[in-house]
Amino acid sequence: MSKTLSKIGEFGLIDRLKKQIGRSSSVVKGIGDDTAVVPLSSQKYLLLTADMLVEGVHFTTKMPARAIGHKALACSISDIAAMGGIAKYALVSLGVPPSCPVHMILSIYQGMNALAKKFNVSIVGGDTVKNGKIIINVTLIGEVNKNELICRKGASRGDSIFVTGPLGRSLSSGWHARFTPRMAQSQFLVRHYKPSAMIDISDGLAADLGHILDESRVGAILDGPLIPRRPKARLNNALYDGEDFELLFTVSPLQARKLKRSAAHKFTFFCIGEIVDRKKGLQLRVSDGTLTTIHKKGYTHF
Amino acid sequence: MSKTLSKIGEFGLIDRLKKQIGRSSSVVKGIGDDTAVVPLSSQKYLLLTADMLVEGVHFTTKMPARAIGHKALACSISDIAAMGGIAKYALVSLGVPPSCPVHMILSIYQGMNALAKKFNVSIVGGDTVKNGKIIINVTLIGEVNKNELICRKGASRGDSIFVTGPLGRSLSSGWHARFTPRMAQSQFLVRHYKPSAMIDISDGLAADLGHILDESRVGAILDGPLIPRRPKARLNNALYDGEDFELLFTVSPLQARKLKRSAAHKFTFFCIGEIVDRKKGLQLRVSDGTLTTIHKKGYTHF
Numbered sequence: 001m002s003k004t005l006s007k008i009g010e011f012g013l014i015d016r017l018k019k020q021i022g023r024s025s026s027v028v029k030g031i032g033d034d035t036a037v038v039p040l041s042s043q044k045y046l047l048l049t050a051d052m053l054v055e056g057v058h059f060t061t062k063m064p065a066r067a068i069g070h071k072a073l074a075c076s077i078s079d080i081a082a083m084g085g086i087a088k089y090a091l092v093s094l095g096v097p098p099s100c101p102v103h104m105i106l107s108i109y110q111g112m113n114a115l116a117k118k119f120n121v122s123i124v125g126g127d128t129v130k131n132g133k134i135i136i137n138v139t140l141i142g143e144v145n146k147n148e149l150i151c152r153k154g155a156s157r158g159d160s161i162f163v164t165g166p167l168g169r170s171l172s173s174g175w176h177a178r179f180t181p182r183m184a185q186s187q188f189l190v191r192h193y194k195p196s197a198m199i200d201i202s203d204g205l206a207a208d209l210g211h212i213l214d215e216s217r218v219g220a221i222l223d224g225p226l227i228p229r230r231p232k233a234r235l236n237n238a239l240y241d242g243e244d245f246e247l248l249f250t251v252s253p254l255q256a257r258k259l260k261r262s263a264a265h266k267f268t269f270f271c272i273g274e275i276v277d278r279k280k281g282l283q284l285r286v287s288d289g290t291l292t293t294i295h296k297k298g299y300t301h302f
Numbered sequence: 303m304s305k306t307l308s309k310i311g312e313f314g315l316i317d318r319l320k321k322q323i324g325r326s327s328s329v330v331k332g333i334g335d336d337t338a339v340v341p342l343s344s345q346k347y348l349l350l351t352a353d354m355l356v357e358g359v360h361f362t363t364k365m366p367a368r369a370i371g372h373k374a375l376a377c378s379i380s381d382i383a384a385m386g387g388i389a390k391y392a393l394v395s396l397g398v399p400p401s402c403p404v405h406m407i408l409s410i411y412q413g414m415n416a417l418a419k420k421f422n423v424s425i426v427g428g429d430t431v432k433n434g435k436i437i438i439n440v441t442l443i444g445e446v447n448k449n450e451l452i453c454r455k456g457a458s459r460g461d462s463i464f465v466t467g468p469l470g471r472s473l474s475s476g477w478h479a480r481f482t483p484r485m486a487q488s489q490f491l492v493r494h495y496k497p498s499a500m501i502d503i504s505d506g507l508a509a510d511l512g513h514i515l516d517e518s519r520v521g522a523i524l525d526g527p528l529i530p531r532r533p534k535a536r537l538n539n540a541l542y543d544g545e546d547f548e549l550l551f552t553v554s555p556l557q558a559r560k561l562k563r564s565a566a567h568k569f570t571f572f573c574i575g576e577i578v579d580r581k582k583g584l585q586l587r588v589s590d591g592t593l594t595t596i597h598k599k600g601y602t603h604f
Contacts (some may be wrong), residue, residue, distance in 0.1 A: 005407065006400035010430055016408060021415050024424045027391075036426035038391055041343065050441060052395040052429045089329075089340055093354040093439045098308035105307065106318060113323050122326045124338035127354045128312055132434060137395045139352060139441035 029151065034079045034200070037151075040143055047142040049079040055133040059177065065104045067177040068136070069111025075202070076140035077119055077181035078245045082200040083151070084190040085144030086183070090116060090123045092138055095131030108136070119183060148190040150249070155197040155216035159275040160256035162195075164267070165246040167205055168233025175230065176243040185247060185267045193259055195249035204242040210282060210296025212250065219280035222273040222294075225287050239284075239294065250275055331453065336381045336502070339453075342445055349444040351381040357435040361479065367406045369479040370438070371413025377504070378442035379421055379483035380547045384502040385453070386492040387446030388485070389423045394440055397433030410438070421485060450492040452551070457499040457518035461577040462558035464497075466569070467548040469507055470535025477532065478545040487549060487569050495561055497551035506544040512584060512598025514552065521582035524575040524596075527589050541586075541596065552577055 005013060014032055023030040028037035028045060035049040051072065053059060059068045073090060080087045092112065096105060109123075116123050121140070164185050170176040182200070189195055197212045205227070213220055222239075229238045251259060259269055276283075283291045307315060316334055325332040330339035330347060342348040353374070355361060361370045375392060382389045394414065398407060411425075418425050423442070466487050472478040484502070491497055499514045507529070515522055524541075531540045553561060561571055578585075585593045 003404045004400065005398060005402050005404055008404055013404065013407065013430060016404070017411055020408060020411055021418075021425050023426075027424050027426055030424065030426045031428075033427065036391070036393065038424070038426060046391075046443075048391060048393055048426060048441075048443065050393040050395045050428050050439070052397055052431045052439065054397055054431050054433050057432060089338070089350060091338065091350055091352040091441055093352045093441075095354055095356055095437060096307060098306065100307050102305045102307055102310055102315065102318070105315065106322060109319055109322055116323075122329050122332065122340070123323050124329055124332045124340060124350060125335065126333075126352050127439070128315060129354045129356050130359060131356050131437060135354075135397060135433060135437060137352070137354065137429070137439040137441075139350075139393055139395075139439075141348075141350065141443070 033152065035083050037083070037149065043146055044143050045146055045149055047080050047083055047085045047144055048139070049076050050137060050139045051075045051079070052135065052137045054135050061134065063177055065107035066111030069108035070115050071177045072136045072138050073112045073115050074179060074181050074245065076138045077121070077183060078200040080140055080142035081181050081183040081186040082198050082247060083144055084148045084186060084198065085142040087119055087121045087140050087142040089141040090121050090138055092123060092126035092136065094126065094128050095135035096128065097132060098130050100134065119181070150190065150195050150198040151215070152197055152199050152212045153215040155212050155218050155250040155275045157218060157275055157277055158253050159196050159250040160253065160271050161209070161220060161222070161248070161250050161273040161275065162259070162269045162271050163228065163246050163248050164269060166228040166230045167201065167244045167246060168237030168241050169230045170241055170243040173230055179245045181245065182247045188265070188267060189249065193251055193255045195251050198247060198249040201244040201246050201248050202242060204240045205248065206239045206282065206294060206296050208248055212248070213282060217278050219276045219278050219282060220273055221276055221283045221285055221291065223285050226270065226272045228270045335454065337385050339385070339451065345448055346445050347448055347451055349382050349385055349387045349446055350441070351378050352439060352441045353377045353381070354437065354439045356437050363436065365479055367409030368413030371410035372417050373479045374438040374440050375414045375417050376481060376483050376547065378440045379423070379485060380502040382442055382444035383483050383485040383488040384500050384549060385446055386450045386488060386500065387444040389421055389442050389444040391443040392418060392423050392425045392440055394425060394428035394438065396428065396430050397437035398430065399434060400432050402436065421483070452492060452497050452500040454499055454501050454514045455517040457514050457520050457552040457577045459520060459577055459579055460555050461498050461552040462555065462573050463511070463522060463524070463550070463552050463575040463577065464561070464571045464573050465530065465548050465550050466571060468530040468532045469503065469546045469548060470539030470543050471532045472543055472545040475532055481547045483547065484549045490567070490569060491551065495553055495557045497553050500549060500551040503546040503548050503550050504544060506542045507550065508541045508584065508596060508598050510550055514550070515584060519580050521578045521580050521584060522575055523578055523585045523587055523593065525587050528572065528574045530572045
């Protein structure tokens with residue numbers, strides 16, 4: 001009779017919540033996006049994002065405690081970077097077993113704090129409660145100039161698709177626990193190339209590109225051989241593994257030409273495909289040039 | 303060798319974190335307060351607060367799901383009210399077992415959403431992950447006019463101590479799951495009586511008054527017979543139970559006289575004691591007039 005969460009999945013739940021809660025007119029982007037956008041001043045928006053990490057799901061206690069803290073904050077900074085914004089304040093809620101050694105908690109915070117300092121984020125508060133396993137919720141508050149806000153919606157037919165680094169095998173390589181959020185690349189891009197749409201890859205390339213395609217009402221062709229991969233990663237790893245935390249963005253043909261030409265700048269951007277008509281869906285071009293439709297499904301939390 | 307969290311307790315941990323993380327100069331109030339205060343505009347501060355509620359600790363699944371949602375948001379609105387501010391945006395992170403019925407999650411959100419609407423709060427996002435038990439983290443973003451910000455620090459010798467309603471037995475009476483955050487009282491007070499210090503009672507009257515005394519570097523005498531209590535609550539319940547979510551505040555002698563005289567206004571405020579010199583600590587006056595020193599300890603999470 002009664003549906004369980006595992007049956008409708010994370011996105012099924014989000015859809016239902018979106019309908020139930022609605023959106024007040026003052027909210028620019030609400031439930032459904034990784035980051036909410038609300039008014040701040042005449043020139044700026046406030047960006048709000050939350051990430052909850054659970055022991056055994058997003059990290060294990062075999063990982064160095066500093067890496068757990070690093071990851072918890074880095075995920076949220078990545079969300080803010082994906083909107084073209086900068087991060088400012090963090091609230092950290094920690095659920096933790098009473099038997100947990102204090103030095104472990106302090107090390108988690110050390111990992112968070114070291115990253116916070118690097119990105120000018122102030123950890124200003126939070127909550128601490130007891131829970132059977134370690135659970136960390138980071139809420140990050142950032143801001144963005146109104147004319148620099150980039151969303152999932154905005155990609156147009158003919159735009160080129162880029163990614164900021166190699167994909168796949170993030171979990172098995174340990175990348176997920178040591179990555180640097182692509183804030184510098186994001187700031188560079190919004191100032192010089194104004195992407196038409198952007199997202200960070202957390203659920204996997206296919207799934208996160210899927211979010212851009214759905215919201216922009218377009219399709220895409222990915223060029224398999226052009227997708228950069230981590231060592232030992234196969235194409236399927238790059239498409240579906242998730243937790244790469246690279247930026248995935250689209251730019252107009254004109255900006256794409258400029259971006260490809262300017263080998264002089266300090267970042268590497270990989271052109272991996274093209275936005276096409278919506279009815280083409282998501283297709284993959286393999287090395288012999290043939291096209292196959294691929295599914296957008298990636299990591300889901302249930 | 304290695305200390306556990308249960309040994310140093312929540313406040314021991316917060317002290318260590320405060321030292322480790324420090325506070326950037328732009329942050330007005332950071333770690334250690336229930337609510338962080340950061341700059342927003344020339345006239346306003348941004349208020350940031352997070353509350354994490356765990357199944358079996360802060361609620362049980364025997365409670366109506368709507369009440370769980372109500373409580374999760376109400377706690378945070380109460381934190382914002384205690385600073386003299388108003389609540390604006392909420393992010394809700396939910397950890398939940400995959401076997402959880404969808405209607406239960408939707409009911410939790412219904413409880414939250416009904417309260418959000420009443421207080422003009424927009425639920426703008428969050429995260430959903432799997433966890434063995436239900437865990438809810440609400441981050442609430444509010445704002446306050448700079449000249450209306452009220453902190454724990456600020457009580458002076460001679461100030462009167464007030465509370466907005468009866469205390470004790472919040473858990474056993476079910477009050478903790480249906481209370482209305484005292485936002486209206488807070489707004490009334492900051493506009494007309496400018497309290498010198500304020501906090502909401504979550505850890506218990508003695509503990510939360512203790513926070514005001516510590517930060518204001520003063521002592522207090524509580525008038526036992528004047529402390530309003532819930533039905534069947536004893537004095538000890540009123541002092542130590544916690545989760546009353548009434549506002550506890552201090553006002554100057556002049557404002558106290560005005561507040562006691564104006565029986566005409568729509569709220570009830572109970573005068574329960576007086577701020578005294580710091581070296582007197584926290585004392586309780588019982589019905590025969592004798593004074594005893596009482597401890598400030600209240601509910602701690604470990």
